[in-house]
Amino acid sequence: MIVAVAGGKGGVGKTTVAYNLGAALDAVVVDADLGMADLPRGRGPDLHDVLAGRAEVTEAIRGGTVSLLPCGRSLAGARAADVRELAGTLRRVEDETGDVVVDCPAGLRADVGVPLAVADACVLVVSPRRFALADAVRTRELARELDAGLAGIALNRTTAADDPPVDVFRRILGAPVSTVPADPRVGRSVEDERPVVATAPTSTAAEAVGSLAAAVQSCKSR
Amino acid sequence: MDSDWSVTSLDGHEGVALVTVDLRNPSPVDRGVRVRNRLDGPVLPPRRAGVPDPGWDETGFEGIVAADGRRTLGYACPAPVERPPVTVVDEGRADGMESDPAAAAVRDLGDPRPPSDAIPGSTAVDDGRDESGEPTDPNAVDGDPVPPAVESWLAAVEDRIGRGERLTNGSVEATTAALEADDAAAVTVLDAQLSADAAALEAVAERVASLADRVAAVDVPVEALRRLS
Numbered sequence: 001m002i003v004a005v006a007g008g009k010g011g012v013g014k015t016t017v018a019y020n021l022g023a024a025l026d027a028v029v030v031d032a033d034l035g036m037a038d039l040p041r042g043r044g045p046d047l048h049d050v051l052a053g054r055a056e057v058t059e060a061i062r063g064g065t066v067s068l069l070p071c072g073r074s075l076a077g078a079r080a081a082d083v084r085e086l087a088g089t090l091r092r093v094e095d096e097t098g099d100v101v102v103d104c105p106a107g108l109r110a111d112v113g114v115p116l117a118v119a120d121a122c123v124l125v126v127s128p129r130r131f132a133l134a135d136a137v138r139t140r141e142l143a144r145e146l147d148a149g150l151a152g153i154a155l156n157r158t159t160a161a162d163d164p165p166v167d168v169f170r171r172i173l174g175a176p177v178s179t180v181p182a183d184p185r186v187g188r189s190v191e192d193e194r195p196v197v198a199t200a201p202t203s204t205a206a207e208a209v210g211s212l213a214a215a216v217q218s219c220k221s222r
Numbered sequence: 223m224d225s226d227w228s229v230t231s232l233d234g235h236e237g238v239a240l241v242t243v244d245l246r247n248p249s250p251v252d253r254g255v256r257v258r259n260r261l262d263g264p265v266l267p268p269r270r271a272g273v274p275d276p277g278w279d280e281t282g283f284e285g286i287v288a289a290d291g292r293r294t295l296g297y298a299c300p301a302p303v304e305r306p307p308v309t310v311v312d313e314g315r316a317d318g319m320e321s322d323p324a325a326a327a328v329r330d331l332g333d334p335r336p337p338s339d340a341i342p343g344s345t346a347v348d349d350g351r352d353e354s355g356e357p358t359d360p361n362a363v364d365g366d367p368v369p370p371a372v373e374s375w376l377a378a379v380e381d382r383i384g385r386g387e388r389l390t391n392g393s394v395e396a397t398t399a400a401l402e403a404d405d406a407a408a409v410t411v412l413d414a415q416l417s418a419d420a421a422a423l424e425a426v427a428e429r430v431a432s433l434a435d436r437v438a439a440v441d442v443p444v445e446a447l448r449r450l451s
Contacts, residue, residue, distance in 0.1 A: 034334065075342070083333065086324070110330075116327070118323070
C-alpha cells in the first residue's frame with residue numbers, strides 16, 4: 001500500500017508525521033520533496049539518483065529504526081530528476097518492501113500530484129489554525145481528483161491554548177482527525193531518528209500517530 | 223466519421239510539416255478514432271509541461287470524438303510534405319480509455335523542477351546533457367581538435383606562465399603593479415605551481431610525442447577486415 005502524506009502548506013510538519021507514521025506502519029518512508037528534502041540523507045545514492053536513472057531503488061533505501069528512501073538536496077539533482085519516474089519508483093519500492101509512506105512536498109505541483117496519483121490513500125497534515133483549512137481543502141480536492149482516498153487528518157502541533165477546531169476539520173474534510181500535540185519528542189524524532197511510537201509509546205502523541213496508522217490500515221482492508 | 227486534413231510546411235523549414243486534422247462525428251454515440259501519420263518521420267505531438275497530450279504517441283493519435291462532436295488535432299513532423307499526411311480509421315463505438323494518471327498529473331500541474339538557469343555552474347543550454355537527455359562526454363572532440371579538458375588545463379598553465387613572465391622580465395612599474403595585486407605568499411605559491419607545471423608539461427610532451435609516433439605507425443586494415451567478416 002502507498003500512502004501519500006500531503007498538506008499543501010509548507011512547515012506544518014508533513015515530514016515529521018510521515019516519519020512517525022512510517023514507524024507505526026513499519027513502512028519505508030520516501031522523501032519525495034525533490035527540491036527541499038528534510039529526511040536524514042546519509043551517504044550513498046538517493047531518490048534524485050533513482051529518478052535520473054543512475055541508481056536502483058534497492059540501492060537507495062537506507063535501513064534504520066525506520067527504513068528511508070532519502071532525497072538529495074542539490075538544485076542540480078532536482079533538475080536532473082524526472083518526476084514522471086516517481087510513479088514507477090514508488091511502485092517498485094512497494095513491490096520490494098511492502099508498505100510505503102510518501103512525504104510529499106508543499107504546494108500543488110506535479111511532485112505532489114504524482115504521489116497522489118499512485119497512492120492508495122492519503123493523509124493530510126494541517127495546522128490547527130483556521131487559515132490552514134484553505135490549503136487542506138485544495139489538497140483534498142486534488143487527492144480526490146487523482147483517486148487517493150483521504151484516510152485521515154493529522155491536526156499537527158496543537159497546544160491546549162489552540163482549542164483545536166477538530167469538528168470543523170472533520171466536517172469540512174470528511175475524514176477522521178488525529179490531534180498530534182506539540183510534543184518536543186515528536187519535533188526531535190526525525191533528526192534523532194527515534195520515532196515517538198518507539199521512544200514514548202504511551203504518550204498522547206504516540207497514540208495520535210497510532211490512531212492515524214489505524215485509520216490508514218482500515219483503508220487497506222476495505 | 224468525417225475527416226478533413228491540411229498539411230503545410232513550417233515557414234522557412236522545408237523539412238518540417240505541420241498537419242491539422244478535423245474530425246467530425248455525426249453519429250449519436252461517442253466513437254473511437256485512430257489517426258496514423260503517413261509522413262516519413264516521427265510525430266511531434268502537442269505537449270503541456272513537456273508531456274504529450276493524452277492519446278498521442280510516435281505514430282499518431284488515438285482518442286474519442288464525442289457524439290455529434292468535432293475534434294481538431296494538430297501536430298508537427300520533421301519530414302517533407304506529402305499528401306495525404308494521415309490515415310483516419312474509425313474504430314467504432316468508444317467505451318472509455320485508460321490514461322496514465324502520473325502523466326496526467328504532470329501535464330495538469332506543471333513540472334516542479336527548478337529552471338536550469340537557477341543552477342549554479344550551468345547554462346540554459348548546457349546542463350551536462352545533450353538534447354536526448356544523455357550526459358555529454360566532457361572529453362568529446364567537437365570541431366576543435368584539442369579536447370576541452372586539455373584546452374582548459376593548457377589555458378590555466380598559460381595564465382600562470384604569463385603572470386610569472388610579467389614578474390620576471392617586466393619593468394619596475396609593471397612588476398610593482400603585479401606585486402601589488404599578488405602579495406608575497408601568492409608569489410611563493412606561483413613559483414611552486416610553475417615548477418609543477420614545468421614537470422607536468424615535460425611529462426605530457428613526452429607522452430604526446432610517443433603517442434604521436436605510435437598513432438602514425440598504426441594503419442588499421444579496414445578493407446582486409448571487412449572482407450574477413
